[in-house]
Amino acid sequence: MKTGTLTLFRIVLVAAIATLFSGCAATHVALSKKDLDVQTKTSSAIFIDPVARSKRTVYLDVRSGVMEFDRRAFSQFVRQQFASNGNGYQIVDDPDAAHFQMLVYVLNLEKASPSAAEAALGQGYVGGGEVLAGSVAGAVVGHNTGHTWQGGLIGGVAASGASLIANALVKDVTYMLVCDISVRERVADGVLVRKDTKIDAKVSDAGSSQQRVSEVSTRKEYRTRIVTTANKANLELTEAQDKMFDKTAYAMAGFF
Secondary structure, eight states, rough: HHHHHHHHHHHHHHHHHHHHHHHEEEEEHHHTTTTTTTEESSSSOOOOOOOOGOOOOOEEEEEEEEETTOOHOOOOOHHHHHHHSSOEEEEEOOOOOOOTEEEEEEEEEEEOOHHHHHHHHHHOOOHHHHHHHHHHHHHHHHGTTTTTHHHHHHHHHHHHHHHHHEEEEOEEEEEEEEEEEEEEEEOOOEEEEEEEEEEEEETTTTTEEEEEEEESSSEEEEEEEEEEEEETTTTOOHHHHHHHHHHHHHHHTTTO
């Protein structure tokens, strides 16, 4: 067999091997991630005081700066969870009349890695492997000609190309929803809650200002963060959204 033909044969062989391994990896992701997996975690538990049935009223205020977040749909899921949780709590429209106020701010609804989700949860409330594999396969083929570096380079390029194709077809996708929750409970008659707030603001590049605010309130406050993730091969937000909203709403209703 001529040298040129032999070299072409080796290139094709390496590419075939690389494609096989990449195809197996893509198939594994497609099979292991074929079902939607939605997980919800809370940074810290909220324990509210038991109250009489007449006081089991909650005012819900959902806000967000995320364009992709459907606030109306999310609020509806929260209302449905409160209506079905069996504890007798109901959503009302008057914040002054409600015994509890639940203020929700959505910080993120986006693609993210599992490590990013864990980092977001841990923060709490705040308002080249394909090329290496190809080089190994190329080194095995190129060993007989004495040009190991050349075979490694060919194999690396072939494996990278095959991996790019496989990754384009099958992707392991995770979406993350991050909500900061503030629950404010009306205190008993005669009880006052003092709240001290420190605000640091940058006025310009030349300096900053600091404010200290003290106020008296009739509500005590609990704070926590809820992080919900959805994972599946080739997942789209439209497929994950309702399940993410429902599980987050379930966690919120579970505080009561």
